Amino acid sequence: MTAAETQAGRPARADQAAKASGARAWTVTALLVVFMMINFADKSVFGLAADEIRADLGLTATQFGLANSAFFLLFSVAAVAVGLLADRTSLKWLILIMALLWSVAQVPAAVGGGLAVLIGSRIVLGAAEGPAFPVAQQAAFSWFPNHKRNLPGALVTLGVTLGVIIAAPTLTWLIDNHGWRSALWALAAVGLVWGVAWLAFGAIGQYRDERPAPTAAVREAAVQDGPAPSYRRIFGSRTWIGVTIAYFTSYWGVALMLVWLPSYLKNGLGYSSGTAGTLVAVPWAIGAVVLLVQAAVTGRLMRRGVPSRWARGRVGAGLLIIGALSFLGLPLVDGDAPKTVLLFIGFAFGGAFASVAATTVAELAPPRRRGGALGTMNAVVTTAGLLAPTVVGAMVDAQGRAGYQNAALATAALLLAGAVAAAVLIDPERDAARVAS
Template structure:
């Protein structure tokens, strides 16, 4: 029988596995909206940072701690849920996560203490920790490997559009009503997504992880998690997420308190990095898919394509303290931080390239848990630096310089380590070598 007619573990032929099933793009769009809600939830504290600090009389260190608190259970939750989705359909896991997000917002509608706000952010972070990795795992059940980069880019775009769409709307609520109602609005939007997912959300037909778990060869998790590409993805994305977590927590306060813009003006300025980042993400996904189609190795079309923008972005951020003028500083911050988006597009497909499907949910979730640790560190570091600086603007500039060093260093490490094509061959050979002796064993009679 030809390779074209050889059935895979799920009972499909190789030729059939390359087809995108009907409904794949509907689910992709719903998961894009899932990430829109996810990042709207994340940005609201940063957007309302000045009113929150004013009402609760918080200093920079306290607000930095509040920003970091979102990530206290983020990584732990991502790992736990990552192993769960190896066994449980992603449809129900995604639904549960979205319900947690919505319910965590409503306590902020009334009078709230700092402790209550802190606890709700920790709970929200626990619910949102697994979001991207579970959504990516769900999408990969609808698309074969060579077609995954573009849907991953669209999924990643949800982060940018979550900010682009939410910032003007939420800022209007904050300016004209109260920051408390901004949280309530997000809770309602979260419940609306839950209803849409219950109606239209489905499990992808290309992979049945329970069937695959019983039939496909396993690679020890130690080998997967110590592979150079996994390590490179975790470190490179750690640097990118440092910039993202600062953007979520500190960008709007920087615009208002550091550069002197009003809260209304800050609402417009705050979307600029995300607009530029959205362009970077879509271009990266499209370019990567075109390069794959033209025969480039994934070392180039994914590894290099994701790492180089991270290095360039860090070098651009490093120039911020050495220029004058709010407009130029904002432009450098927008471009420098926006270039980070490329790495989010290429890393999940790289991990999926060499990870067995029945283990992929856990591996991508562990990757997510590791890189989002920078979300705990970065906001607190910025708050401490601002608190101890001679002037507030000097503190911000020092914080952004630290960000630049982290980005360049992580980008260089990523450039050196991201070799998914050779990783796949090496790990597959290792799994085959382990299985070979078992085939030669004859049962005693």
């Protein structure tokens, strides 16, 4: 073989390797989308079965809210612990272990028992699911450089939405026809099947490796990494503080949507169980469109050289403002249909900040601190899930139907505060330089 032939063969092999890597990247991303779909199907099942569970176990709204809040008791602690661990160990095995634990955690409540078993199983499930979102984002980001992360980050976040869209009618049918415990068995089975698929096809990409082979793409990642700063410098940055505040307010709305939206539709707005089970998917579907549009807008702005304080911070603030204004319009309209439309828009836009949060923190934190930064943010943010279900349950017990609308108005106030924090504090380019200096 001549030297010319050898040189000609190298680009061809390089192109083949690049295509194979690209296909593997999107295969892994697709698996992580399904991973998040299962994660949020697990979260949504109690909201879909709220009336059935309360009737079966004789629970007040406050007690039912407490059982859902129990899900988040160890959620935040686990998110921090596993997020830090994710910086030092195999993401593939962490993700597999989490998925298997989800399935196991469903079994006690599926077998039987009362409020204590319900709370115990939700605590275990919450501990296993707490790290899911930041670890899944980190695994997806490991296949893409910073300027290409908006789409995979949005798709993994989209898994949250798709999980509820697909699970809501399916689980509602199971609950109505076979009882609420049958839905738990179904979720346990799906989790096991996904674990087998991940074991076979899951992998972590080159942009996560700290000591990679000297390819051009990996050298780019190494330059982005640099010396690892302390977590204190990251957590003390205005960007991390601002994105965490904004995401907290967004997650408050997500927690309400998961736990209380089906009951709001049935008991607050008068829809039947079957109709509510179908309608509950609508704000998630709208949210999916919002996520994809946000990712497209943010990606286009960044490719045109717009600073990320605008492309991520201000775009994210705009989502929260639209959500807040929609909730604030509830008392101003008459009729269940207009209220339903405003409610859905409020939840869809208000809950769409997750992708902005993940990509912003990934830009701020270097790879060797990314897992801890994402995990700790998620831990702080998800305390909203610990508080919101119980607070709203108490409002419903005390105020009846009006409690649902007042909970939406309180969420509007939180979203406005989050929008201010996002617009004023988020500037990852500025703060990444300060953290690395």
